[in-house]
Amino acid sequence: MPAMNMIQALNDAHRVAMRADPDVVVFGEDVGFFGGVFRVTEGLQKEFGKQRSFDSPISEGGIVAAAVGMAAYGLKPVIEIQFADYIYPGYDQIVSEVAKIRYRTAGEWSMPMVIRSPYGGGIFGGQTHSQSPESLFTHIAGLKVVIPSTPHDAKGLLIAAIEDPDPVIFFEPKRIYNGPFDGYHDRPVKPWAKHPASEVPTGHFTVPIGKAAVVREGAELTVLAYGTMVHVALAAVEEHGVDAEVIDLRTLVPLDIETIEKSVEKTGRCLVVHEAPKTSGFGAELVSLVQERCFYHLEAPVVRVTGWDTPYPPAYEWAYFPGPKRMKTALEKVMAD
């Protein structure tokens, strides 16, 4: 199994899917000749031709709308929104159309498509290259929301998303495109190569949508995380010697509630972690579900570790980012209570 970083893995997933299904088409801003600003679609135009991989106008609304029309025709569009922060001009088409067409046509039309977008902070991107808008999509019935945290999962989940009959919002944690991140921005950058999850099966394979991964077993605390924060959380529990079970959700909708319940029932404590602002972040839903379903197992309130309820301030990136110190405080709190 070749070692890949996340970009290579995503690129490979596109190729596998495009080779298998001539109806898969890939487009978005700068994705054609150039291969995307993060190079995820590099070489696709060369291999599959301009009719299947091409640049689009700078119009996120138009990109999504075109994908709707293509999906209505019978194609499987995979579109890139250059940064998740720029998805809002396409929000109406996603919420009012992509998410609702199967429902409002009672299944006569469906909207198989993947809307890929790099998201999250930690890359000096400031307000408009760092956002984590996942909860704006988890609230919308009809959408699936997937966030990988390793090259292995990125490939397997993307292929699964492309093959899925429903529309999938696929957020890619851009901070860990090139290597995992423990939250210590002042330590040397690690490449994926040394991480076991950089070993990515060749050819076709899928990681099922709707299944979380227990990435660390533990007995005294359950940590729910996704994307970059999986790695930050893992590093923190190691550092503080907490015997935590760390669950990488991988899919936010539909959520793998079974894995979560099983774990919290065992540990009696739960920490929920994400980069997005706290108020109405996806963490709120996780906390609600855990307290609704595991209340009598809980020994302490579920604690949220999140970004602040402010826009993302670039010069204060590391005061904003929920890094090791915020993790530490939260771990102490959730274990002390």
Next chain:
Amino acid sequence: MPAMNMIQALNDAHRVAMRADPDVVVFGEDVGFFGGVFRVTEGLQKEFGKQRSFDSPISEGGIVAAAVGMAAYGLKPVIEIQFADYIYPGYDQIVSEVAKIRYRTAGEWSMPMVIRSPYGGGIFGGQTHSQSPESLFTHIAGLKVVIPSTPHDAKGLLIAAIEDPDPVIFFEPKRIYNGPFDGYHDRPVKPWAKHPASEVPTGHFTVPIGKAAVVREGAELTVLAYGTMVHVALAAVEEHGVDAEVIDLRTLVPLDIETIEKSVEKTGRCLVVHEAPKTSGFGAELVSLVQERCFYHLEAPVVRVTGWDTPYPPAYEWAYFPGPKRMKTALEKVMAD
């Protein structure tokens, strides 16, 4: 104090604010000559002239953007989005601009404006005239989110919102424009006239943003609600003889956490009610806050009463709407545990 329905109260609020401040301008689709499809802006063009109250093109993005420019100039725009379901084309301008301009300019520019929109179900409006998208705004730092539930509060809160230095998303529960609603759609429609909150002070007065109202005192359960659901909840606790304290939040952001905490600490139980779909609805945030802050007072898990995680199906409106039966089950559950 004259008895008003909610539409009259909102109309009156506009007049009071426009008389007091020549910088208040009001526009939106059909709001000028015609006075809006719900007639909230009726007569404003006549009283204040076409330069201060006018029709806009059908472009929610353009409406919000124009308001941004006007606020940058120094005006106080009050704009109407005809239905909350149509706010999405303006979502980018709201999220990326309205919400962030004070922050990104370190206060050099501010965005005082009110974005009014009728929201919620119960009026046979189907998927695109019934939505409750409040949590898509509560997640966005920089926005205030206000939802009145009576004519009295509608006027007082709207004046407060227009005078507020920050942008306010002002959702109006259209089901109760003309009368309160107990959730029994098959009972005769009640007008506001007989309700004490239809008595609306004349002239200028405000209901403060950020302050909830305890609309019913009680000892054994706290019910958190807003908009139409305040009335549904009140009716349900009366019907089932639960000694519940019902809190009308009135403002979702910034939330009146003090009133909530005080109540839950007293009652030890909490029910959260809204029309929006459950997953990542604002109820999730309320549940999270309550369990984070009142965990050791809770005798049972906080229960959510919400719309389903589906689009709004018009023919099944009353199976979708969180009405008396859903309230009953939830009341039994939260009191039994």
Next chain:
Amino acid sequence: MRGEDSQKQPNRPQLSLHVPEPPFRPGDTPDFSRLQIPAAGSAPRPDVAASAADVISLATDLVRVLGDDDRAVGPWDPKLDADTLRKILRDMVTVRIFDDRMYRAQRQGKTSFYMKATGEEAIAVTAAAALDRDDMNFPTYRQQGLLIARGYPLTEMMCQIYSNAGDKLKGRQLPIMYSDKAHGFFTISGNLGTQFPQAVGWAMASAIKGDSRVAVGWIGDGATAEGDFHSAMTFAAVYNAPAVLVVVNNQWAISSFSGIAGAERATFAQRAIGYGIPGLRVDGNDVLAVYAAMRWAADRARSNLGATLIEYFTYRAEGHSTSDDPSGYRPAGEAKAWPLGDPIERLKAHLIALGEWDDERHQAIIAEIDAQVRAAQKQAEKQGVLPEQGKDNIESIFDDVYAEVPWHLAEQREQSLDEAR
């Protein structure tokens, strides 16, 4: 006004905001004599392969074929045979009768809502005649004529309006928000404008696949102001998409006249110029002109020559919907004063002028269609009307959110069934 912005310079002209106002308001006597109506037959008809630059004048002209003498005239005459014209006439009459019955059904409380196409029936009905049967439409809510012209069963339409047991959309859409793939009719969205760029996406897909089918996008004059209009035009131009983009300019958007969408300064067809695609302005109440323009645009698209924007100029003769009373914002007599007439009357007169029709036959089809619509209605109502719906099959509201019902919806389904007990 706040401090820093208040220093006006007295030596400079004072600006003021222009707010467009329709020529007539309630109480006024509508007078359309200032309206420029070019003579029928006067607009040139370029080859479908003409460049966009060569057809610029057609964006401000008005393609008309039916003259005041009820005869077809000029290069745009599509030379349709009488059977085709009679079919179009019949379909238009069907739309009108259908609309009237369903409007009445709403007033009788059998459904919650209805929208008529009165006065603009020619457009959708005739477009269907000009298109190939497998071309795909992305309609808005006044294109019921497409379905009727393509033979979609009236009972099916009514079952949707009643959200009854026969409603294939399972009560999930407001009345009249039809969807039927087999009849090339994409699901109507309540969100204005969204369908317009979707049509272009479908057309792009057809081109990607080497297909020969074209897509037709439909939008109202008011909705052209949405950003989606621009997306559609941009994508259509950039990728040379085989699409026909139709603006139905019926001059009103609920209470706002078309000036609020920009019509004081330019025609909607002119928008095309800025994207380098042809724009045609066409008399929407003239069946022959409607047909000829749609055919020209569809032929062009099918020949891989790209998209066309067609503005069909018409008049919304009745209220916006059953929720609207237009006498609040325009003179009651305006519809009657509209100089481009009634499309049904105009086609009828033409067929009579051709010796292919007469009043008797006309009354006969009206009676026949009326009976047919009533029969369909009876049939539909056997399966229920809206106020009775929403009690059975409650579990169905959890279907089709996703291809499979996920756990959280399954739980909510259980809960809803408990409630229903």
Next chain:
Amino acid sequence: MRGEDSQKQPNRPQLSLHVPEPPFRPGDTPDFSRLQIPAAGSAPRPDVAASAADVISLATDLVRVLGDDDRAVGPWDPKLDADTLRKILRDMVTVRIFDDRMYRAQRQGKTSFYMKATGEEAIAVTAAAALDRDDMNFPTYRQQGLLIARGYPLTEMMCQIYSNAGDKLKGRQLPIMYSDKAHGFFTISGNLGTQFPQAVGWAMASAIKGDSRVAVGWIGDGATAEGDFHSAMTFAAVYNAPAVLVVVNNQWAISSFSGIAGAERATFAQRAIGYGIPGLRVDGNDVLAVYAAMRWAADRARSNLGATLIEYFTYRAEGHSTSDDPSGYRPAGEAKAWPLGDPIERLKAHLIALGEWDDERHQAIIAEIDAQVRAAQKQAEKQGVLPEQGKDNIESIFDDVYAEVPWHLAEQREQSLDEAR
């Protein structure tokens, strides 16, 4: 391809998708000889009160004043005095030197990001000269020339780029996302296009208030595809807003050439036609033409005659930003081959031809400005550079979300201060 859609009709032409491709890719020799460049002085100059219909030809023409002989020619010659021209020259040189230094600062790790305006300096600098001092700009990220021309301190700009203690934006914006009300420069948004309709809103407010100030909206060729472009044009047309709407067509949007935004079929200036407002296409590297067009449009707006769309045709001579290497998608020599030249060189040659300038003086101002920029940089760096920031005043990140800090932010502020300890 799925079942129901697969029946292609073999007797009909097979469609295919057109995907625009720039004329040259890496490895090609750029050859702009096919480019139509009208002679300087050839475009007519209508009165500012001309109707939009009367100026249609200017949307495809190219307003040019500086001839090959470096002399001003034709009706658009703004007849500027030499001092004004020298000021513009100086400002352009300042922009270029400033850009170079800040680019270098980024390469030295003193900041995270930088964007140059190389090759298109004439546009913003000259616009500032043509506008009144109190007109308001809604810029995008390549209009640093507006600030420099209006005398905004270079140190202030650098402090923003370094997010240091002197940064009035408190480290809340990416480098170069300036904001300064006093210099009529609205806060730059990272979200493309949003500012364009905002400019129209500001102009509407100015009109509502009977003010005399006009607003200028700025957008790139690529970003014209956003729906916001259409909102701006629609609102500007409907309300006759006193706005100047500028498309800086530098022919590239990161790696996509302007054909991906529709330029294969129409000019950006032509977009104006569909809204019934004037559209001018102007040589953006010709200071005199830039000035004359902006002045014409601003005068028109200020006379309550409404908005104008100006396309300044130029070329992005360097990479998109410090994160971009254009040699991956276009030939390395393309910038040099660009036939409309370098705006600084062209104005310099003009001044020399007028006898108002010489190489010596030019070298002298370069040296002088260079020193000034270095001094400003030194000054700015005293207050820190980006990698050192974000440690002090952590509590400031909770300010300005709202006018007052609400309880939940106050709590988070406490928490963040604990973390910082």
